[in-house]
Amino acid sequence: MSALAGTVRRLGFSREIVLLGVLIALVVVMTLLDPLFLTLTTLLNTSRFFVEVGLMALGMTLIIITGGIDLSVGSNLALVSVAVGFSFAAGLPLPLAIVFGLAVGVAAGLFNGFFITLLDLHPLVVTLGTLALFQGLAYGVSKAQAVSDFPDWFAYFGQAYLGPIPGQLFIFVVAVAVVWVILSRTRFGRYVYAIGNNEEAARFSGVPIRRVKLALYSGIGLLVGMAAVIYTSRVYTARGDSGVGLELDVISAVVLGGASIYGGSGTIGGTVLGVLIIATLRNGLILAGVPSTWQLFVLGVLLLAAVFVNEFFRKREE
Amino acid sequence: MSEARAPAERSAAGDTVVRRFLVRPEAPALAFLAILLLAFTLANDRFLTASNLESIMDSVAVLGVVALAVNQVVLCAAIDISTGSMLGLCAIATGAVSLSTGGLLLPLLAGVAVGTLAGVINGALVTLGRIPAIIVTLGMLYALRGVILLVTGGTWITGVPEETRVLGTGTLLGISVPVLILIGLFLVMELVNRHSTWGRNVFAVGGNRQAARFAGLPVDRTRFFAFMLVGAFVGIASMIYLGRAGSVQTNTGVGLELQAVAAVVIGGTSIAGGRGSALAALTGALLIGVILNGLILLGVPGIWQDAVLGGLILLAVATDVLRRRLVGDKA
Numbered sequence: 267m268s269a270l271a272g273t274v275r276r277l278g279f280s281r282e283i284v285l286l287g288v289l290i291a292l293v294v295v296m297t298l299l300d301p302l303f304l305t306l307t308t309l310l311n312t313s314r315f316f317v318e319v320g321l322m323a324l325g326m327t328l329i330i331i332t333g334g335i336d337l338s339v340g341s342n343l344a345l346v347s348v349a350v351g352f353s354f355a356a357g358l359p360l361p362l363a364i365v366f367g368l369a370v371g372v373a374a375g376l377f378n379g380f381f382i383t384l385l386d387l388h389p390l391v392v393t394l395g396t397l398a399l400f401q402g403l404a405y406g407v408s409k410a411q412a413v414s415d416f417p418d419w420f421a422y423f424g425q426a427y428l429g430p431i432p433g434q435l436f437i438f439v440v441a442v443a444v445v446w447v448i449l450s451r452t453r454f455g456r457y458v459y460a461i462g463n464n465e466e467a468a469r470f471s472g473v474p475i476r477r478v479k480l481a482l483y484s485g486i487g488l489l490v491g492m493a494a495v496i497y498t499s500r501v502y503t504a505r506g507d508s509g510v511g512l513e514l515d516v517i518s519a520v521v522l523g524g525a526s527i528y529g530g531s532g533t534i535g536g537t538v539l540g541v542l543i544i545a546t547l548r549n550g551l552i553l554a555g556v557p558s559t560w561q562l563f564v565l566g567v568l569l570l571a572a573v574f575v576n577e578f579f580r581k582r583e584e
Numbered sequence: 585m586s587e588a589r590a591p592a593e594r595s596a597a598g599d600t601v602v603r604r605f606l607v608r609p610e611a612p613a614l615a616f617l618a619i620l621l622l623a624f625t626l627a628n629d630r631f632l633t634a635s636n637l638e639s640i641m642d643s644v645a646v647l648g649v650v651a652l653a654v655n656q657v658v659l660c661a662a663i664d665i666s667t668g669s670m671l672g673l674c675a676i677a678t679g680a681v682s683l684s685t686g687g688l689l690l691p692l693l694a695g696v697a698v699g700t701l702a703g704v705i706n707g708a709l710v711t712l713g714r715i716p717a718i719i720v721t722l723g724m725l726y727a728l729r730g731v732i733l734l735v736t737g738g739t740w741i742t743g744v745p746e747e748t749r750v751l752g753t754g755t756l757l758g759i760s761v762p763v764l765i766l767i768g769l770f771l772v773m774e775l776v777n778r779h780s781t782w783g784r785n786v787f788a789v790g791g792n793r794q795a796a797r798f799a800g801l802p803v804d805r806t807r808f809f810a811f812m813l814v815g816a817f818v819g820i821a822s823m824i825y826l827g828r829a830g831s832v833q834t835n836t837g838v839g840l841e842l843q844a845v846a847a848v849v850i851g852g853t854s855i856a857g858g859r860g861s862a863l864a865a866l867t868g869a870l871l872i873g874v875i876l877n878g879l880i881l882l883g884v885p886g887i888w889q890d891a892v893l894g895g896l897i898l899l900a901v902a903t904d905v906l907r908r909r910l911v912g913d914k915a
């Protein structure tokens with residue numbers, strides 16, 4: 267394996283190129299299994315499903331680079347979905363309900379951020395707590411009921427097409443560009459890597475650690491809010507159990523994309539490829555008629571394999 | 585001068601008493617439990633009856649047994665959030681064996697074997713694979729739920745024979761068997777933590793892994809056994825579950841992983857590892873049982889349970905931080 271890692275390095279293969287190879291191989295296999303897979307319609311349709319995970323994965327990448335984690339994203343998505351649906355059902359005009367939902371998402375993220383920074387707690391414990399808290403609030407507020415009598419224009423966020431291209435793909439592309447610029451072209455981005463590499467050293471170098479973390483956790487709250495609006499529009503229903511277990515997809519995508527779970531490394535390009543691979547795999551499994559029960563299993567194993575391979579190669583490189 | 589010093593000394597002595605209580609990791613939880621018992625008794629005269637208290641203890645047995653083992657993992661400064669799916673899988677193993685052979689011993693062995701195997705996988709991935717425990721057990725939480733759906737094909741296991749259900753429904757000397765198992769395992773864990781090499785190693789590894797390694801302690805083996813113990817205890821808990829429920833569904837155990845971690849940290853075991861006790865896990869499990877039971881008696885709808893649980897976890901970890909700042913303890 268070390269020889270393989272060495273060869274990979276000598277040939278100047280970056281992790282992104284390896285991931286791209288995996289993605290292409292996956293598409294080829296899927297096409298062999300089902301010729302319908304490699305059509306523009308199917309490929310573009312796939313994108314309707316990965317935008318929500320993708321948006322959250324962008325925020326999660328930055329958080330994981332700092333050595334943190336956010337387990338509450340799936341529950342937060344449910345909370346925002348319920349906030350939008352039920353404030354609308356209570357008589358709030360839908361545009362305001364959407365703004366309210368986004369605000370709830372940011373507030374939930376801020377709550378995580380304050381808890382983590384003010385009490386110096388590990389994000390793992392805090393977001394495990396808010397995973398249950400947000401989920402419970404979503405259930406409780408919605409009384410386990412659903413809202414789905416939205417006006418027609420609400421479908422714009424999750425079901426609209428511009429030509430053959432799903433509308434939310436544009437939102438995703440813009441979000442990718444913005445987060446990429448923030449991470450690789452701004453001082454804030456350098457702070458993110460600095461915290462992940464050595465928080466102590468970053469603190470002594472004058473990096474405003476608390477402010478950066480607060481920004482990151484409320485930032486992912488905003489991205490979760492956007493994902494929740496798109497999700498609610500796509501399934502056209504606001505329910506308390508939306509997004510259950512999505513944190514697994516999100517974290518898997520980021521880790522598959524090469525971000526070290528110990529912090530300090532990771533890229534937006536890698537995460538986007540990770541999201542694409544997971545979406546292709548999920549979609550392919552559905553097309554190939556694999557029962558949905560297998561998908562949980564495959565995803566769980568994939569997450570473990572990705573972290574294992576990641577850390578294995580990283581150790582050999584160092 | 586001596587008169588002036590005397591009050592200061594007395595207040596210092598008072599400080600020590602308060603401190604000695606505060607330093608005990610499970611102190612806030614025990615105090616909270618006492619206050620809650622009092623409050624619920626005052627609020628509802630049906631609360632403090634022998635039958636209600638026994639039903640709380642009964643309902644907490646599965647959670648308590650799992651929490652006692654998860655406590656050891658947390659003491660090692662790791663975490664296990666795969667216990668929900670693990671319990672489901674063990675219950676299916678015990679249920680299936682019980683349907684085909686009946687009896688008590690074979691189903692119990694099957695459950696413990698399946699649980700231990702799952703625990704061994706967790707432990708091996710964490711120690712040999714060097715993958716963070718949260719990622720390993722998150723992956724396993726979903727992978728094992730997938731396995732459950734695969735082996736059952738979505739069907740329930742029902743009609744479990746009475747002789748297998750004894751661990752959940754039986755009584756011995758007038759005390760229900762689940763309560764006896766819980767108390768028995770609690771005593772075992774207290775003894776293990778105080779008097780066995782592995783128990784002491786758990787605290788050393790959790791307190792400072794680097795120092796433990798330099799001291800020549802078997803860091804990986806200690807952590808590996810903690811994960812394995814979770815599997816074995818979940819296997820025992822699955823027999824209690826099977827006895828009480830009499831059937832197994834594909835969603836059996838969903839959410840238990842959160843409750844178990846909640847019980848451990850609410851009870852006072854530090855999530856950073858190295859500080860805590862088996863008593864903390866037991867207290868935490870009882871607190872959760874009392875609160876959920878009290879909410880039902882107060883007429884709060886069950887859909888708020890998750891929110892209450894989440895709030896409690898946050899409250900517990902925040903209290904722990906504030907308590908340590910108060911005591912000036914850096915551990």
